[in-house]
Amino acid sequence: MPTSNELSLKTTMPVGLYSSKQLYVIEQAWFAQGNNSFALMQQAAWQMVKHIEILYEEKCLNEQLAKQGIASRPVNRPCRVSVWVGKGNNGGDGWLVAYYLQQRGWQVQVITVGFEKQDFVIKDNIESSNEDNKNPIADATKALQLALSADCKYRCFENIDDRSMSALPADVYIDAIFGIGFNRAASAIYQQAICAFNEAAEHVKALVIAVDIPSGLVASTGQVFERVAIAADVTLCLIARKFGLHTKDGLDYSGAVIDIPLIPHLANDNALIPIATLINSPNRLKPRRQNSHKGSYGHVLIIGGNHIDNSQGMGGAAILSASSAMATGSGKITVACHKAYHGALLTSLPDAMSMDLHDTQGVKRLIKEASVIAIGMGLGRDEKAKLLFTEYLQAAVAEGKPIIIDADGLYHLASLHRENHMLIAELKTHSKTYQVCLTPHSGEAARLLNKKVDEIENDRLAAITEGAAIYGGDWVLKGAGSLILEQQSAQAHVYVCGVGNAGMATAGMGDVLAGVITGLWAQDDLKHELRSLHQAVIIHGLAGDVLVNQTRNNDDNLLLVGQRGLQAQDMPAAIRHVMHLITDSL
Numbered sequence: 001m002p003t004s005n006e007l008s009l010k011t012t013m014p015v016g017l018y019s020s021k022q023l024y025v026i027e028q029a030w031f032a033q034g035n036n037s038f039a040l041m042q043q044a045a046w047q048m049v050k051h052i053e054i055l056y057e058e059k060c061l062n063e064q065l066a067k068q069g070i071a072s073r074p075v076n077r078p079c080r081v082s083v084w085v086g087k088g089n090n091g092g093d094g095w096l097v098a099y100y101l102q103q104r105g106w107q108v109q110v111i112t113v114g115f116e117k118q119d120f121v122i123k124d125n126i127e128s129s130n131e132d133n134k135n136p137i138a139d140a141t142k143a144l145q146l147a148l149s150a151d152c153k154y155r156c157f158e159n160i161d162d163r164s165m166s167a168l169p170a171d172v173y174i175d176a177i178f179g180i181g182f183n184r185a186a187s188a189i190y191q192q193a194i195c196a197f198n199e200a201a202e203h204v205k206a207l208v209i210a211v212d213i214p215s216g217l218v219a220s221t222g223q224v225f226e227r228v229a230i231a232a233d234v235t236l237c238l239i240a241r242k243f244g245l246h247t248k249d250g251l252d253y254s255g256a257v258i259d260i261p262l263i264p265h266l267a268n269d270n271a272l273i274p275i276a277t278l279i280n281s282p283n284r285l286k287p288r289r290q291n292s293h294k295g296s297y298g299h300v301l302i303i304g305g306n307h308i309d310n311s312q313g314m315g316g317a318a319i320l321s322a323s324s325a326m327a328t329g330s331g332k333i334t335v336a337c338h339k340a341y342h343g344a345l346l347t348s349l350p351d352a353m354s355m356d357l358h359d360t361q362g363v364k365r366l367i368k369e370a371s372v373i374a375i376g377m378g379l380g381r382d383e384k385a386k387l388l389f390t391e392y393l394q395a396a397v398a399e400g401k402p403i404i405i406d407a408d409g410l411y412h413l414a415s416l417h418r419e420n421h422m423l424i425a426e427l428k429t430h431s432k433t434y435q436v437c438l439t440p441h442s443g444e445a446a447r448l449l450n451k452k453v454d455e456i457e458n459d460r461l462a463a464i465t466e467g468a469a470i471y472g473g474d475w476v477l478k479g480a481g482s483l484i485l486e487q488q489s490a491q492a493h494v495y496v497c498g499v500g501n502a503g504m505a506t507a508g509m510g511d512v513l514a515g516v517i518t519g520l521w522a523q524d525d526l527k528h529e530l531r532s533l534h535q536a537v538i539i540h541g542l543a544g545d546v547l548v549n550q551t552r553n554n555d556d557n558l559l560l561v562g563q564r565g566l567q568a569q570d571m572p573a574a575i576r577h578v579m580h581l582i583t584d585s586l
């Protein structure tokens, strides 16, 4: 997570993200050219060993610095590694890593999971049986045989009560139980092994390194079943970056990701276009033209902030969206909210104009004038609110306006879809010519797609794709590693947001995002890419990161603030700061 000072300097390249299926296609294309699969496994393992040694060295150095000079790296004993292997090729990688580390002087213990006794019978004709090609020996078996022939010590994992698993306190724990072949909830023995691994590694404060992907994490979705997965400090990602490392649970289990690309991507077909692109940096903005005026930066209309039957009030939602749109630099803002909030609006944002949400003629006149319309934040879910939503959305479509639909607007949209209301088809047609954006979190997406929240969460990529196909427009599926689907360009593309933090899991952050999108879209002095949806999501995430890294001056005391207690109302100042940092100087 960058500090605000680093932010101005740090630009990272977008990274293509792939599914397991694509990874297998890349490998097969390589083998089809006559390249040897075991040689690839050896190359993978050898490169990983080099990384493991460097990573362990770095960890020791950092601990040494923290303890002010007290060396923590073992000086009078070998480094110790515990390598946990499963039966697939990921386990094969693990056996070879163990073998090479032992050759490098490490004290090695392999813990096997899911093996039978006969798996460990030493075969002395591996090379010859492989050469006849009738019964080629699996790469993972060859790797195991090589390690056994070099006398690598191993133990079979029995169950979680087997305390001897932690008998060898290791400096480094390597996870090679499952790789990209993991695709369903693990059976009991594997679950126990994963939990035992995590417990033992934590107990001895070892460096935890996952081979290719942490075991228990599904490479194509980022799903973890029942929170059972290896919690890695570092993942050594082979061949190509996996989608699941960067969204949903992936962020909690992968640690730092280091790429080991190994081979070129030879397969030359559409199947190998990355399923998504990870982005961490916004596009840079040009300074404003000197000869410009407020009209040059658009007029935003926020429709929301209702007060339902004199009880529940949601004025803050519209105010947060408006302040955030203003912080991005939009020229003019009007908020159509309940009259009860006009005072609060003008107190916190005197720059905004106000309109009574229930003055339908007045609001429709504004829809005509505005450059972008955001609707739904705190609009309410009752029938009266639904009528307002329908009427205003119809007007915005009829006027050919860019539209952002968020929060309660999405609730009503789902109802209209169930009723087969013609507005759904009209909105979809509208989205082919004008910018339209829907910004659901998983709960809202579930309603829009008439599914359970779990179904959405278990395959977020499938959910966003289905949503965009049904309703049209660009989509943000919010949450850790938000997905952004843009279909305005010739080919729909999905981005994964690589910035932002869990401090942003707080009420009002979505209203802020809707404001950022609206504010950017209004500024048509910016080129398309600079006010794209992914640009808005990145700016929003970076603003959240700036807030949790800032130092606050409280009287004379400098206070470092973190994720807990982050408030949406602090976001506009941070957004403005990010806008400044990403703008080239004159």
Ligand SMILES: NC(=O)C1=CN([C@@H]2O[C@H](COP(=O)(O)OP(=O)(O)OC[C@H]3O[C@@H](n4cnc5c(N)ncnc54)[C@H](OP(=O)(O)O)[C@@H]3O)[C@@H](O)[C@H]2O)[C@@H](O)CC1
Residues within 6 Å of the ligand: 027, 037, 038, 040, 041, 044, 086, 087, 088, 089, 090, 091, 093, 139, 177, 178, 179, 180, 181, 182, 183, 184, 185, 186, 187, 190, 211, 212, 213, 238
């Ligand atoms: N090809 C190459 O040369 C290279 C490959 N490389 C390495 O190979 C890795 C991919 O290997 P892989 O395809 O063998 O998959 P992997 O994850 O090791 O194991 C699959 C096994 O687990 C089982 N299984 C799955 N889910 C399960 C569950 N929930 N509970 C229980 N069992 C479950 C599954 O069983 P099945 O589904 O077949 O019933 C199968 O037996 C990749 O990540 C990289 O590390 C690199 O070395 C580069 C060169």
Ligand SMILES: Nc1ncnc2c1ncn2[C@@H]1O[C@H](COP(=O)(O)OP(=O)(O)O)[C@@H](O)[C@H]1O
Residues within 6 Å of the ligand: 407, 441, 478, 479, 480, 481, 482, 499, 500, 501, 502, 503, 504, 505, 506, 507, 508, 509, 510, 511, 512, 513, 540
């Ligand atoms: N753990 C997290 N990591 C990164 N971003 C997050 C996280 N939790 C929430 N956010 C972001 O904060 C915003 C929350 O939106 P939402 O749930 O709609 O809030 P609200 O409805 O209260 O305004 C989204 O942009 C989301 O991506």
